[in-house]
Amino acid sequence: MLSESSAATVRATLPAVGAAIGEITTVFYDRLFEAHPELLRDLFNRGNQANGSQKQALAGSIAAFAGALLERPDERPDAMLGRIAHKHASLGITRDQYKVVHTHLFAAIAQVLGEAVTPEVAAAWDEVYWLMANALAAIEERLYAEAGAADGDTWREYRVESRHRETDDVLTFVVRPTDGAAVPSFRPGQYVSVRVELADGARQIRQYSLSGAPEGALRFTVKNVGGTPAGEVSRHLHERVREGDVIPVSAPFGDVFLEDGDAPLLLASAGIGCTPMIGMLTHLAATGSRRPVTVVHADRAPRTHALRAELDSLVARLPQTDAHVWYEEPQGPWPAERTGLLDLSTVEIPAGTTAYLCGPLPFLRAARAQLLAAGVAAADIHYEVFGPDLWLAQG
Template sequence: MLSDQARQVVAATLSAVTDNIRAIADRFYQRLFAAHPELIDGLFNRGNQATGAQQQAIAGAVVAFARAQVESPEHPPERLLTRIGHKHASLGVEPGMYGIVHDNLMAAIADVLGDAVTPQVAAAWDEVYWLLAHALINIERGLYSGHGLTPRTVWRTWEVARRIPETDDVVTFVVRRVDDRLVRRSLPGQYVTALMPMPDGVRQPRQYSLSRADDGRHRQFSVKRIRGEGGPDGEVSTLMCQDLRVGDRVTLSAPYGDVVLDDSGRPVVFASAGIGVTPMAGMLSHLVTAESGLRVMVLHADVDEESFPLRGQVVADIAKLPGATLHVWYERGADSELAVDDVFAGLMDISQVQLPDDALYYLCGPLPFMRDVRGALIERGVAPSDIQYEVFGPDLWQADVED
């Protein structure tokens, strides 16, 4: 918790920092990579750096945390911290990184705000930073310990056992362990980070949801090839979809992720769009493996049926779950050859289906899709705490704080 003096200073300067946070974040990364160019190898997503997504993520996190400290210090933003902690653990972030980030971030604030950063202002924001850093270090320490790992042993080599084309742009990979060490099974909804060597020798991390329950020897994840609209294609997704073959080796992290299925007995509703179906498919697979009796409703939106990734697996798993239903929306028309309960034309509209009472909701897909569905659910009286979401890319940090 911030000291009273620091809280007053942060409250007085929050708007100035917020207004300039993107410039601060840009300057921070310039400084960071100039001083530590080695960090781009294996830790930072240079695709997100190029588009500015990484800068948006850190800017949103710092501002959201600082605002929470000022406006509701008695209620720390636990979901925000947990989500970041899981992301960091999947990347093998070490505690020593926080000192490096601190030095370059504080220098960037001074560069951008100039004389406005008095010693008192610097001390107050220094306090904010270390509150955030220590909270994350403690969370990450627990996550590593829970797997019996350290930041340097979070990685493991797997071999591609199967390669399954799902759509024109999505490939599912089934990998198997290559040693006799036990595999700690993932929780339903979690992801792994793939650490891929690029042609220039730089390793690039990308996170992929596990799309089927583990069996102790195999893991399954699905990759969508990112095709640039007016810009470059995704370098990692293109390499994996084009070049990763059966028999190749791939480095994956232990599974992490805070969006995990609650199977305590309440009905569950999965709402996804496009490749956002992957964590939902993983949760469904876990429910099938557990022979669950939960009431399950699956809502999925896509361009058309041929674009629906993992549709065969999803339909097969739904058929194994008593009372489970599948409702789909296709932008190109209400045509389906799948065993679905409803098919609608256009974008997802949850008013077109009868949602179960007292349900828990899990969302995944593009940010506009999740904002729309989340907003519609809240308007219908669903508590924000009953809505979880997984984000592929920049996060909805403020939604976590407001919850």
């Protein structure tokens, strides 16, 4: 994939580029948004820009991609590329935008590294960039073709049919296409993008897992994100979007979804990470699945556990399914072994289990380590993380 001459140059310069990649990406985004302020206003997640997580993800993915080319020159890092491509497709990224990124990224590299960027070094890293960019663009174009939107415009208008409060800070929305046409097909565990126009005129986009499949509609569940910065889009959806309102929603995307088969399943989630798991359980129940399923969930307290009643109902409908829930702050009688953080050592995990995880990064790391210790193969552990995937970017 990477030419021999460029591979030698990249190998020699990767430590220096890796050490400076954080500064490079900061300069890159400054230059990009100065030249194209509309990208920050209408495309990039302003919250992730403010807290620095998007910069970390970009920096890590470039360095990790270069490292993968050197370590496994005959293999393409498809897991990384697929994860990024699905997120890009949910935003409507197209091939021409990679040229804009290239212009400002390489200007940032030159600005930060100065004279160290010789023509040879620039050519080598240019090759790395276009190997990654062209591979991503090709995957994204395939995803658009599958969605019936070759130009990357997968947006449709949906009317909010209902909104249901799950907890104090979680709402479930059911939306139906305004054109009366069928909803797009999707795989259990995938997400859609939702675009809203905020008070300042910005059109911000966020992704939400599909938590069910009502007939002729889509259902997604949204936690009102607090903290600093608070979630702009989640707050808008909670406070401003009512039944009857129309919102743009993308076609479903996502590289983590329930695969067909008969292997035992483990669905592990924390907090609002329960949403794709409820989507998977809904599918299993609707298809009359008899697969052995173990559901594990960790939450702050019963009052914060979204979709709790639905979890109980779905488990009751599936003949070989059991659920284990941990609460850090139980209310009323609760087993001591299910109090505190998730502990999979107390759960029987059948041989050959395929696991799906969703939640914050510390939870994913802990759950994955426990699954590996229990003998689950690394290749059989799949995860979804909300926001920039800093774990994947670390290689």
